[in-house]
Amino acid sequence: MKRLILTATLIAAGLATSACVTIIDATHEDGWRAKAATPFDEARDQCRQTADVNSRAFETCMAEQGWTRD
Numbered sequence: 001m002k003r004l005i006l007t008a009t010l011i012a013a014g015l016a017t018s019a020c021v022t023i024i025d026a027t028h029e030d031g032w033r034a035k036a037a038t039p040f041d042e043a044r045d046q047c048r049q050t051a052d053v054n055s056r057a058f059e060t061c062m063a064e065q066g067w068t069r070d
Contacts, residue, residue, distance in 0.1 A: 030069075037066025 032040060043065035051057035059069060 032062065032067045032069055034067045040067065043067055 034040070037043065043062055046065065047058050047061035051061055062068070
């Protein structure tokens with residue numbers, strides 16, 4: 001029984017971590033470049049919640065997600 005619970009826990013942990021996606025060396029049509037970044041749409045949506053798209057704070061937020069503008 002303990003082995004079954006341990007196996008189920010390990011499988012669940014593996015599935016949970018496999019949902020994390022990292023993009024390595026990517027470019028986006030809006031002039032953004034990335035290395036080891038979160039997906040562009042996800043990063044953009046998170047940063048839009050805290051800053052105006054045309055602000056320096058938005059660029060800082062995107063940089064924290066791994067994206068820099070050309």
